[in-house]
Amino acid sequence: xxxxxxxxxxxxxxxxxxxxxxxxxxxxxxxxxxxxxxxxxxxxxxxxxxxxxxxxxxxxxxxxxxxxxxxxxxxxxxxxxxxxxxxxxxxxxxxxxxxxxxxxxxxxxxxxxxxxxxxxxxxxxxxxxxxxxxxxxxxxxxxxxxxxxxxxxxxxxxxxxxxxxxxxxxxxxxxxxxxxxxxxxxxxxxxxxxxxxxxxxxxxxxxxxxxxxxxxxxxxxxxxxxxxxxxxxxxxxxxxxxxxxxxxxxxxxxxxxxxxxxxxxxxxxxxxxxxxxxxxxxxxxxxxxxxxxxxxxxxxxxxxxxxxxxxxxxxxxxxxxxxxxxxxxxxxxxxxxxxxxxxxxxxxxxxxxxxxxxxxxxxxxxxxxxxxxxxxxxxxxxxxxxxxxxxxxxxxxxxxxxxxxxxxxxxxxxxxxxxxxxxxxxxxxxxxxxxxxxxxxxxxxxxxxxxxxxxxxxxxxxxxxxxxxxxxxxxxxxxxxxx
Amino acid sequence: xxxxxxxxxxxxxxxxxxxxxxxxxxxxxxxxxxxxxxxxxxxxxxxxxxxxxxxxxxxxxxxxxxxxxxxxxxxxxxxxxxxxxxxxxxxxxxxxxxxxxxxxxxxxxxxxxxxxxxxxxxxxxxxxxxxxxxxxxxxxxxxxxxxxxxxxxxxxxxxxxxxxxxxxxxxxxxxxxxxxxxxxxxxxxxxxxxxxxxxxxxxxxxxxxxxxxxxxxxxxxxxxxxxxxxxxxxxxxxxxxxxxxxxxxxxxxxxxxxxxxxxxxxxxxxxxxxxxxxxxxxxxxxxxxxxxxxxxxxxxxxxxxxxxxxxxxxxxxxxxxxxxxxxxxxxxxxxxxxxxxxxxxxxxxxxxxxxxxxxxxxxxxxxxxxxxxxxxxxxxxxxxxxxxxxxxxxxxxxxxxxxxxxxxxxxxxxxxxxxxxxxxxxxxxxxxxxxxxxxxxxxxxxxxxxxxxxxxxxxxxxxxxxxxxxxxxxxxxxxxxxxxxxx
Numbered sequence: 009x010x011x012x013x014x015x016x017x018x019x020x021x022x023x024x025x026x027x028x029x030x031x032x033x034x035x036x037x038x039x040x041x042x043x044x045x046x047x048x049x050x051x052x053x054x055x056x057x058x059x060x061x062x063x064x065x066x067x068x069x070x071x072x073x074x075x076x077x078x079x080x081x082x083x084x085x086x087x088x089x090x091x092x093x094x095x096x097x098x099x100x101x102x103x104x105x106x107x108x109x110x111x112x113x114x115x116x117x118x119x120x121x122x123x124x125x126x127x128x129x130x131x132x133x134x135x136x137x138x139x140x141x142x143x144x145x146x147x148x149x150x151x152x153x154x155x156x157x158x159x160x161x162x163x164x165x166x167x168x169x170x171x172x173x174x175x176x177x178x179x180x181x182x183x184x185x186x187x188x189x190x191x192x193x194x195x196x197x198x199x200x201x202x203x204x205x206x207x208x209x210x211x212x213x214x215x216x217x218x219x220x221x222x223x224x225x226x227x228x229x230x231x232x233x234x235x236x237x238x239x240x241x242x243x244x245x246x247x248x249x250x251x252x253x254x255x256x257x258x259x260x261x262x263x264x265x266x267x268x269x270x271x272x273x274x275x276x277x278x279x280x281x282x283x284x285x286x287x288x289x290x291x292x293x294x295x296x297x298x299x300x301x302x303x304x305x306x307x308x309x310x311x312x313x314x315x316x317x318x319x320x321x322x323x324x325x326x327x328x329x330x331x332x333x334x335x336x337x338x339x340x341x342x343x344x345x346x347x348x349x350x351x352x353x354x355x356x357x358x359x360x361x362x363x364x365x366x367x368x369x370x371x372x373x374x375x376x377x378x379x380x381x382x383x384x385x386x387x388x389x390x391x392x393x394x395x396x397x398x399x400x401x402x403x404x405x406x407x408x409x410x411x412x413x414x415x416x417x418x419x420x421x422x423x424x425x426x427x428x429x430x431x432x433x434x435x436x437x438x439x440x441x442x443x444x445x446x447x448x449x450x451x452x453x454x455x456x457x458x459x460x461x462x463x464x465x466x467x468x469x470x471x472x473x474x475x476x477x478x479x480x481x482x483x484x485x486x487x488x489x490x491x
Numbered sequence: 492x493x494x495x496x497x498x499x500x501x502x503x504x505x506x507x508x509x510x511x512x513x514x515x516x517x518x519x520x521x522x523x524x525x526x527x528x529x530x531x532x533x534x535x536x537x538x539x540x541x542x543x544x545x546x547x548x549x550x551x552x553x554x555x556x557x558x559x560x561x562x563x564x565x566x567x568x569x570x571x572x573x574x575x576x577x578x579x580x581x582x583x584x585x586x587x588x589x590x591x592x593x594x595x596x597x598x599x600x601x602x603x604x605x606x607x608x609x610x611x612x613x614x615x616x617x618x619x620x621x622x623x624x625x626x627x628x629x630x631x632x633x634x635x636x637x638x639x640x641x642x643x644x645x646x647x648x649x650x651x652x653x654x655x656x657x658x659x660x661x662x663x664x665x666x667x668x669x670x671x672x673x674x675x676x677x678x679x680x681x682x683x684x685x686x687x688x689x690x691x692x693x694x695x696x697x698x699x700x701x702x703x704x705x706x707x708x709x710x711x712x713x714x715x716x717x718x719x720x721x722x723x724x725x726x727x728x729x730x731x732x733x734x735x736x737x738x739x740x741x742x743x744x745x746x747x748x749x750x751x752x753x754x755x756x757x758x759x760x761x762x763x764x765x766x767x768x769x770x771x772x773x774x775x776x777x778x779x780x781x782x783x784x785x786x787x788x789x790x791x792x793x794x795x796x797x798x799x800x801x802x803x804x805x806x807x808x809x810x811x812x813x814x815x816x817x818x819x820x821x822x823x824x825x826x827x828x829x830x831x832x833x834x835x836x837x838x839x840x841x842x843x844x845x846x847x848x849x850x851x852x853x854x855x856x857x858x859x860x861x862x863x864x865x866x867x868x869x870x871x872x873x874x875x876x877x878x879x880x881x882x883x884x885x886x887x888x889x890x891x892x893x894x895x896x897x898x899x900x901x902x903x904x905x906x907x908x909x910x911x912x913x914x915x916x917x918x919x920x921x922x923x924x925x926x927x928x929x930x931x932x933x934x935x936x937x938x939x940x941x942x943x944x945x946x947x948x949x950x951x952x953x954x955x956x957x958x959x960x961x962x963x964x965x966x967x968x969x970x971x972x973x974x975x976x977x978x
Contacts, residue, residue, distance in 0.1 A: 049594050053815045055587065055695040056574045056596060058728050088811050090858070092835055099814020149830045156819070286858035288867055291699035291808055293729050 013253060014217045015246050016226075017180050017210055018172035021187055022165050024136065024205040025068045026197045031135045031164035032059030032102065039203050043141075043157040051162035053097030058292050059135075061086075065164035066109075067306065068196035069133045070298060072166055073110030074307050075194045076128045076187070083297050084109045086133075086290040091283050094148070094156050095137040103167075104132035105287045109296060115190065116315055117182040118333055126183050127171030136163040172211065177242045184208060184235045185337060189314045193339045201234050208232040210242050214249035224249045225261040229273055232266055241266035241273055248273075317342055325355035334363055340377040341367075347384040352391045361387070365405065369412045381415030382408070390418035398422065399429050402475050431478040433485065436469075439477070440485050443468045454490055462486065494519035495656035496975055499565045499713045502659060506553060506564055513546035513553070513564030516659070517608055520566045523656040524610070527978050530638055533652035535571045535629045536579045537611035542566065545608045552606070560605040561716045568652040568661035571612035572619050573599050573704065574693040582695050583617040583627035583645075586816045586823045586842030596693020597728065598662060598704045598721040605720055610658050613648030617844045618813065619669055619697040621645050622916040625907055626846045634677060635976035636942055640900035643673030643916075646707070650677040653707045655978060660708040660717060664694055666701045667801050668895075668920025671932035674707055675895035675945025678934045678974065680962070681707045682714045685953045686927035687732035689718075690725030696812040698805035699730075701924040710972050711933060711962045715739035718955060734953060742956040745967040748783030752776070752961070753888030757794035758919055765898040771936030771944040772894045775965065779892070782964060787888050791880040794922060796873050798914055801921040803857050803870035810854030816842065849910065878926040885951045890961050893919050895932040895945035919947060929955045933962050934971035943971070 030037055033050035049057035073080050084107045088100040113128035138161030142151035168187060174180045188206060191197045199205050209230050215223035227245055232238040245264075252259050264273040312320070314336050321332035321342075336342045341362065348358050370380065390407055393399045399407060399422055410421045422428055430436060443465055444451055453461040469482050494502065494516050505511045521539060528534065549564035574580050574592035581587045595603065602609070616626040624632045624647025632647040634640040635655040642651045646663030650673035653661050663670040665683035674681025682705045689704045696702060706717035719740065724733040754776060759769065780786050818824030818838030825837030843851070857866035884891060896916060906913040923930040928949055935946035946965070950958040966972055 052820065054574075054593065054821070055580065055582070055590065055815070056592075056691075056693040057594075058692050058730075060727060060729050090811050090814060092814065092817060094817075094819045094831070097815060097820060099817060100811050284860045286811075286855065286860070286863075288807060288811070288858050288863070291730075292696075 012217060013214050013250055014175055015177075015212060015214055015242075015249075016172045016223075017174035017176075017212050017242065019170045019174065019180060019183060019211070020209040021168045021184065022207040022209075023072070023168065023191060023197050023199070024203075025065050025164040025166060026195070027062055027064045027068060027164055029062055029064075030162035031062050031065050031133070032162055035162065037163050041159055043155075043159060046159040047161070051097070052158055053099070059102060059290075061293060061296070062164060065133065066296065066298070068164070069109055069131065069166045070303060070306050071194050071310065072168070072191060072196055073113065073131045074303070075190050075310055075313055076113040076115050076131065076168070078110035078113030078128055078131055080110050080298060080303050081107065082300075083107065083295055084132075085295045086293045087287045088290050090286045093137070094154065095140050095161070097138065097158065097161060101134055101137065102290055102293070103134035103287075108132035115183065115186050117179065117186045119176075119178050119182045121329060124173075124179065126173045126179070129169045129171050131166055131168050134165050134167060136160055136165050177239050177246065180210060180242055181235055181239050184238060186314070188235075189337050189339070193311055193313055195311075204233060206233070208235070208238045210238055210245075212242055212245045212249065214246065214253055216253070222253070224252055224259045227259065227261070227273070228263045229266055230263055230276060237266055237268060240271060244271065244273055314339075325349065325359075327355060327359055331356070331359045331363060335359060338377070344377050344380070344384070348387050351384055352388040354391065357391075358387075361408070365408055366412070369409065373412075380412070382411045386411055386415070386417055393418050393422060397429060397431055397478065399427060400475070400479055402479070403427050403429065427476060429478050430473055430476050431481060433481060436473075436477055436481050437485055437489075439469055439472050440482070440489055443472065444489060451490065462490070493523070493656065495523045495566075495659070497659070498709045499562060499659050499716055502565060503559075503561050503563075506559065509553070513549035513608060514543065516564060517542050517546040517566055517610075520610060520656065520658060527635075527655055528657060530633060530978075531635055531651050531655055531657065532630055532632045533568065533613055533648040533655065533657045534611040535581055535583065535614050535627075535648070538578060538609055541578075542608045542610050545606055549606050549608070560720070562602065562720055563606045564608055566608045566610045566659050567602060568610050568613040568649055568658035569599055570615050570646050570649045570661070570663045572615055572664050572695045572697075573662065574695070575599055575609070575612065578612065580612065580695070581629070582619070583615045583629060584816075584843065584847070585628045586838070587821075588628060588823060590822050592693075594693065596704075597690035597725045599693065601721050602662070610652070613646070613652055613661060613663075615648055616645035616669075617847050618695070618809070619645040619664055619666055619702075620809070620846050620850055622668070622672055622913055623901075623903075623906065624648065624673075625903065626844055628844060631903060634900045634942075635978055636678060637900060637940070640902055640942065641676070643676035643896070643900065645669040646673050646681075649707050650674055650679055650681065653677070653679045653709060654976060656975070660706060660713050662704055662717070662721070663707055664697075664702055664704050665920075665924065666697050666703075666805060667924050668917040670705045670707065671920050671930055671945065671947060672896050672916060674932040675947075676900040676943065678943030678971070678976070679707055679709055680711055680714050680931065680933045680972065681705065682718065682931045682955070682958075683923065683929060684718060684722065684955060685732075685929045686924075687730055688929070688953065688955070689721050690723070690728040690731045692725055692727035696808070698808040699812060700808060701801075701805055703924070711931075711959060711966050712740070712743055714931070715743060715959050732953070737956060739955060739959055742959040743963045744960050745964050746783070747779055747961055747964045750784045750890070750957070750961065751888040752779055752784045752786050753789040753884050753891040754786055755789050755791045755794070755884065755891055755893060757791050758893035763897050763915060763918075764894075765938070767936075767938045768894050768896070768898060768944050772892070772946055775935040775946045776892055778968060779961065779965060782968060784961070789884040789887055789891070791877075791884055791922070793873065793876045793880050797877060797922040797925060798918055800870050800873045800877065800925060801917070802853065802914065803866050804874060804925070806850045806854030807857045807867050807870075808854070810851045810858065813843075813847070813851055818842070846910070874925050877922050881922075881926045881928055881949075889951075889957050891949040892961075893947045893949065895919060895947040899938045899940075899942035899944055923949055928952050929958055931958050931962050933966060934974075935965070935969070936971060937974070
């Protein structure tokens with residue numbers, strides 16, 4: 009049955025740009041300030057107030073377009089999107105519909121080692137709504153009272169609309185992560201999901217692979233504030249659409265919300281009832297006509313992007329694609345890696361440490377690379393201890409974790425905890441003899457040809473030495489003794 | 492003559508020559524207000540205390556020998572559609588009947604910077620929607636020339652305050668004729684500058700692509716002085732244009748020799764035109780010719796589409812501009828609502844008057860899915876054609892001369908029941924807004940019942956200078972502007 013249908017997914021991502029001030033006024037965009045302290049007549053929609061475009065926001069939006077291979081249009085316009093809601097002080101959002109800033113781009117994604125091109129239909133600029141705070145549970149009409157915090161109102165957003173080029177939740181995940189990574193690389197957004205910098209909407213439908221005329225009406229799933237939720241929501245929808253296709257029932261085209269606690273999506277409002285937004289050109293703003301020179305300059309100013317860096321890592325550091333992809337997906341991790349390489353030129357080994365140890369430690373501690381206590385210098389110090397035989401690779405893992413927690417140098421950790429490797433043959437030989445004496449049966453097994461029983465003996469030796477015995481020496485001496 | 496009936500430039504001369512004081516001028520104006528305001532009703536709000544405070548400050552400045560600007564100490568009225576910090580800014584509407592503006596409109600701020608004495612906020616059609624000031628929530632304003640007739644609109648209060656001596660001059664706003672038509676009906680001079688000449692920041696929007704702030708005054712010289720004060724690029728208004736502002740008083744030249752005056756044949760129609768208006772305007776043209784101007788007939792072939800075009804564009808923009816009046820953050824909010832939607836509906840049903848609601852509905856319709864192309868998009872195309880008409884006409888002439896309004900002031904209620912007839916009051920003024928060009932109205936005669944008649948002079952974009960020159964020359968050779976209504 010699987011393989012009979014395919015999923016068609018298109019994604020819209022709203023990204024809060026990291027400008028200091030709002031899109032159409034000079035108010036600060038700082039997150040977490042006291043409510044309604046970052047407002048002015050413009051972002052409060054006071055009578056007579058007029059918007060003035062923030063040049064920096066335009067620059068950031070153009071950069072995003074260029075980094076995703078879009079055409080930056082010579083002429084684009086703002087339009088008013090009209091609807092009533094208390095979080096929308098003007099009664100309309102200033103957005104772009106018919107002539108968006110950038111069009112026709114793409115990004116390359118990588119799923120299970122396979123590269124895939126995902127089209128970007130358009131990227132446009134718009135202002136964010138304010139934040140509603142309801143007392144009590146539920147939506148506005150169920151709450152006792154509702155308040156509006158206008159600090160977020162007017163913060164610049166770009167909306168990145170993909171082509172429906174994704175065929176699986178994994179494609180979507182890779183796409184979202186690639187877009188996020190590009191935006192971080194070009195430093196136009198902090199992309200902090202917890203602060204709502206990135207909001208994902210997924211459009212999904214299913215169709216028969218061999219007959220595209222048999223398909224389900226799409227669902228639009230709104231306000232997914234993490235890639236993980238987006239995945240879960242889309243997986244749920246894939247299942248729902250498949251069941252509908254198999255049962256021959258029809259689904260209505262509708263907007264659905266993902267219920268995080270119950271892991272399901274539920275309908276929000278059907279498209280049939282959807283608003284008529286009555287878009288029309290915003291008369292208070294002049295058309296956006298960026299000069300070719302400026303766009304060229306912005307293009308030339310773009311930093312190395314994730315896929316370029318990945319390619320470079322594979323060439324310069326001879327890393328496998330898997331390592332290069334993971335390391336470069338996060339700009340800061342990639343920077344950190346390159347800092348480490350500068351003072352400890354063992355690219356693959358360094359990569360192993362970061363990908364196998366550091367990422368897990370950071371995940372458990374909910375830390376970011378910025379907060380990491382292991383400076384490249386500390387890391388190089390530990391590598392030196394391994395190289396000169398002071399500690400074994402196994403001990404190093406303990407040392408590494410301790411460095412991660414405390415920020416102390418490897419030398420001092422090894423000294424404090426007595427973790428110096430035992431490389432004294434005479435000392436090891438005593439223990440080897442002791443273990444052989446204590447395990448005659450295993451020794452007999454070995455001599456009878458069960459060569460892998462040597463592993464047990466090594467383990468016993470390591471146990472006695474608390475892992476500090478030099479493994480090469482243990483292996484060598486044990487083999488000699490068992491001859 | 493009482494000080495309140497003099498012009499700003501006359502009073503300025505008196506101030507610098509210590510022949511009077513700002514306090515004396517303010518007193519004269521308020522005496523006139525106390526005498527006639529109960530009949531005329533030019534104002535929604537009077538700011539007497541602030542006015543005398545400013546006047547006192549001005550007198551101190553003069554006494555200490557400081558240089559003063561041409562408008563320093565001059566009493567002015569501000570149409571209640573412009574934000575004035577700390578003062579009610581109602582737009583003539585119930586929905587803003589408690590709205591104290593938290594900031595000054597740029598034009599107002601520029602006047603305050605010159606220490607203009609602000610007398611109060613002038614009455615107007617609700618949200619500047621009307622041609623008679625009859626749609627104001629705060630009651631009607633009467634024409635000082637005949638208190639049974641309307642003052643025109645929407646800037647009715649701005650016109651009557653100047654005409655009756657309740658202010659020396661004033662600011663109004665013009666979206667389809669809202670300065671020029673009341674100026675014409677009240678016998679004063681009113682100018683709509685080129686779109687983008689004056690900042691719209693703080694002007695509560697009716698139709699953003701058409702609105703423009705401009706002056707009312709008793710003569711062309713005062714108009715030029717006010718335009719000097721309020722013009723220029725404003726960082727707060729993206730549509731204000733970054734062009735240097737000339738000193739408009741340099742254009743006050745009593746000479747039109749060699750200037751080419753275009754007479755658009757579409758503006759001299761029989762239908763709906765008062766013959767007395769036609770005659771006065773034709774006499775005015777003859778006078779200009781006599782003074783050396785060369786008259787050429789021109790054609791603006793898309794003139795007839797102007798009113799319809801204006802209806803669509805202005806209503807569409809208004810439907811969005813007025814969306815912010817929803818009872819959430821400021822202004823009137825209906826009580827006893829049981830849901831959000833209910834609050835919106837009740838607030839807006841009760842808060843807006845019927846003309847405003849009519850326009851919001853028309854605009855909403857014109858922008859609706861399925862109608863956008865047929866109405867709004869087509870209207871934008873027609874607008875381009877209308878603008879093209881003017882561009883072509885101005886290849887042949889320096890200014891256009893037309894009537895401002897097809898009739899003198901009409902009676903209260905005469906056109907209120909028939910919006911389409913009311914809209915025709917704007918037939919000669921709307922195309923100027925659609926094209927974004929400047930236009931002035933100045934007195935050019937009186938009807939047999941002694942109602943003022945206005946002459947409209949339209950100019951090329953950002954060429955207010957030539958308009959001033961022609962208007963000044965006409966004024967210097969006539970005395971219509973010197974007549975005052977008997978009250």
